[in-house]
Amino acid sequence: KQEVTQIPAALSVPEGENLVLNCSFTDSAIYNLQWFRQDPGKGLTSLLLIQSSQREQTSGRLNASLDKSSGRSTLYIAASQPGDSATYLCAVRLGTGGFKTIFGAGTRLFVKA
Amino acid sequence: DGGITQSPKYLFRKEGQNVTLSCEQNLNHDAMYWYRQDPGQGLRLIYYSQIVNDFQKGDIAEGYSVSREKKESFPLTVTSAQKNPTAFYLCASSPGLVKARKNTGELFFGEGSRLTVL
Numbered sequence: 001k002q003e004v005t006q007i008p009a010a011l012s013v014p015e016g017e018n019l020v021l022n023c024s025f026t027d028s029a030i031y032n033l034q035w036f037r038q039d040p041g042k043g044l045t046s047l048l049l050i051q052s053s054q055r056e057q058t059s060g061r062l063n064a065s066l067d068k069s070s071g072r073s074t075l076y077i078a079a080s081q082p083g084d085s086a087t088y089l090c091a092v093r094l095g096t097g098g099f100k101t102i103f104g105a106g107t108r109l110f111v112k113a
Numbered sequence: 114d115g116g117i118t119q120s121p122k123y124l125f126r127k128e129g130q131n132v133t134l135s136c137e138q139n140l141n142h143d144a145m146y147w148y149r150q151d152p153g154q155g156l157r158l159i160y161y162s163q164i165v166n167d168f169q170k171g172d173i174a175e176g177y178s179v180s181r182e183k184k185e186s187f188p189l190t191v192t193s194a195q196k197n198p199t200a201f202y203l204c205a206s207s208p209g210l211v212k213a214r215k216n217t218g219e220l221f222f223g224e225g226s227r228l229t230v231l
Contacts, residue, residue, distance in 0.1 A: 004155065032218050043119075043203055044222040051217060089155070093218050101220060103148075103155035 002027045004092050006104035013080055014112050021075040021107045023090030028068040031093040035064050035075050038087045038106070047088075048075070052095070080111045115140045117223035119204050124228045126191070126198065134189045134226045136204030142221070143209025145187035149173060150201040150225075159202075162187055163209065191228060202226045 003026045013019050023033070032051050036044040048057045048064040050073070056065040063076040077084060087106040094100045117138045126132045138145065144163050148156040158171030162181040176195025181187055191198045204223045 034220060036222075041201075041225070041227070043117075043224040044205075044220075046219060046221065049217055049219045091156075091220070093220075100158070105153060105155045 002030075002092060002094060002102045004090060004102045004104040006088075006090055006107050008107060009105070010108040010110075012110045012112065015080060015082060017080050017111075018076070018078050019080055019109075021077070021088050021090075021109070023073040023075070023104055025071045025073075025092045025102070027095070028071055029095030030068065031095050033064075033066055033073050034091045034093070034101075035062075035073075036089045036091065038089060040087075044089060077109075080109075082111050082113045085109055085111050117204055117206055117221060119202075119223035119226050122224065122226060124226060126228060126230050128230065129193045131190055131192050132228065134191070134202055134204075134228070136187045136189065136223060137185055138187075138204075138206045138221075138223075139185060140206055140221060141184075142206035143184070144207045145181070146205040146207075146220075147171075147177070147179065147187070147189045148203045148205065150203060156203065159189065198228055199230045200228060202228060 005024045007022050034049045035047045038044050050057050050066040061078040066073045087108045089106045090104040092102050120135045146161040147159040150156050157173050159177050160179045162168035168181050178190045203225045205220050207220050
């Protein structure tokens with residue numbers, strides 16, 4: 001059974017710091033891995049999507065990597081800003097390409113000005 | 114703008130009442146989903162639909178019902194049989210896997226509906 005774990009559960013950093021959020025999954029047979037951002041009381045906004053055959057994706061100050069063999073993904077945020085404060089969720093779509101996606105519980109990030 | 118619209122944003126329910134949450138998308142996606150989010154937990158799948166007039170139970174379907182009469186719409190009814198309905202409900206969609214040649218399987222979400230039982 002696929003399980004997705006995100007560590008740490010919460011993180012507080014000063015503005016300008018580079019940081020890494022971690023996501024681990026138990027079954028390497030995945031279709032894709034997606035990172036989302038969620039602001040309080042809001043829906044999920046897609047940040048980056050990594051296909052099973054890819055190693056990383058980049059968008060602006062964000063870089064996500066995928067290592068299927070070790071069951072790990074990282075989201076790197078460069079030069080963090082107070083506006084980056086939110087909960088970041090990792091989600092793994094099962095390898096059959098079907099309709100099951102497993103979500104981690106998220107990392108709550110606070111960037112201090 | 115293309116996207117997913119959920120309504121209402123906030124909803125209050127009395128014991129014994131059924132309530133329906135609306136989800137509409139104009140992304141031309143075949144697949145639609147309903148998730149439930151509780152504090153400190155990952156999202157859990159309630160129901161999903163791959164195509165019009167077809168839907169499947171997810172992990173926590175008991176006490177919920179759905180319909181998919183139109184491609185754009187996937188309403189969720191929270192029935193009185195759902196014992197702990199207070200939660201944040203999220204609707205999502207994705208391109209169909211059977212049609213697109215280059216389908217990334219990316220999920221897109223609405224803004225959510227918060228249901229509170231009085």
